[in-house]
Amino acid sequence: MYSWLQASLDQLCQRASQNRLHHALLLKGFKGIGKTKFAEQLGRFLLCANKQTVPEQGYAACGQCQSCLLLGAGNHPDLYEIRSDKQIGVDAIREAIKKLSGSSQLSGAKVLVIHDAHTMTESSANALLKTLEEPTNNTFLLLLSAQAERLLPTILSRCEKVALASPTKQACIAWLKQQGYQNVDDAMLRLYGASPLLLIERLNTPPKINYQDVIQSIDALRTGQADAADLAIKWQDEAINMVKWLQIWLVDQLKKDATNAESLWKMHSLCVSANVQLRNPGVNKTLVLVNILQSMVK
Ligand SMILES: [Zn+2]
CATH class of the missing domain: 3.40.50.300 (P-loop containing nucleotide triphosphate hydrolases)
Structure with a gap:
């Protein structure tokens, strides 16, 4: 076990x-x-x-x-x-x-x-x-x-x-090592660490969009070089992952600089409701993503 x-x-x-x-x-x-x-x-x-x-x-x-x-x-x-x-x-x-x-x-x-x-x-x-x-x-x-x-x-x-509880980060890393996965990317651990079997699946077939892409896209969005609707269309097939990446990005921002804490937490709560909405099979994923991305535009 x-x-x-x-x-x-x-x-x-x-x-x-x-x-x-x-x-x-x-x-x-x-x-x-x-x-x-x-x-x-x-x-x-x-x-x-x-x-x-x-x-x-x-x-x-x-x-x-x-x-x-x-x-x-x-x-x-x-x-x-x-x-x-x-x-x-x-x-x-x-x-x-x-x-x-x-x-x-x-x-x-x-x-x-x-x-x-x-x-x-x-x-x-x-x-x-x-x-x-x-x-x-x-x-x-x-x-x-x-x-x-x-x-x-x-x-x-x-x-x-x-x-049934997910493993701690340390337990997850130890288990991954036993399975032959050394030095797993920290962003992947943060995204999938609570679901180790899914993490292994993703390590074998990495998601099309990784955390670095997300960081770059958010920068482009916030500096007016990218459009929320275009990004939402590009990300819609991986909407659930994208929302998780955005949550990780928001938490990273909060750690770096708490002066914008209030607006960052607002965006975070949009992500939390988006997670619930995206579980509904009939949901329009693009709209859900646009809603969050627009809130990120400065
Ligand atoms: Zn027996």
Whole structure:
């Protein structure tokens, strides 16, 4: 398990081994912090017939029982997963609930993992409610989400929320070194350090626009050599990254010179609302960017 998630995993495994684990967990945290692997390891532990539960030795699945072997082969009859690129439809939920309502094939626990749970439609979420309220015996539902605020309140209130933390900067750097990435650019660390797996993806395929480009463009904008609308059009495909870069730039300005603090914080709060707006699939990204960029013109 990733070092920054180990303590949370141990805690849940400990509670599971004492039969004190809530049957519905919402595992929430930034995209790219390792939620999928976390759910996989927790599921493995829950399903294992011969768990290692001596605190001093750590909590782990045995790796040898029938359940562990089936999981290793990717073929466990009591593990169900729902994932979808866009939306999780009601049929997928109903099918999973039907499977969960039967008895366990291996006489152990049953686990349902719902990836990107915030993509459930309203009817999917409603179909899941009864199972969340009255689960069948020894059944665990693991809901994963990087945007938990988009889940219906009825779902949120029925789950125990487990906030998975991102690594500290030092932990992230140490982990990157283990993965063979030395001397990672500080701007990339600041942009993606909270999402290490995403950071590695970006290091392999660097964004088209880097922080140096952003600094130069803002200078040009503030000295009248660039136009906010032109920049917004150029940046719209990477709008979310661009807003993050702008936030980093604003924080850097504040550190250098606090005399403009008030206007800089105003721009920063525009960025914060832009982050929320950009999560809406139908949003006009150019307009969102223009709004911030115009506020930066002196
Ligand atoms: Zn096992």
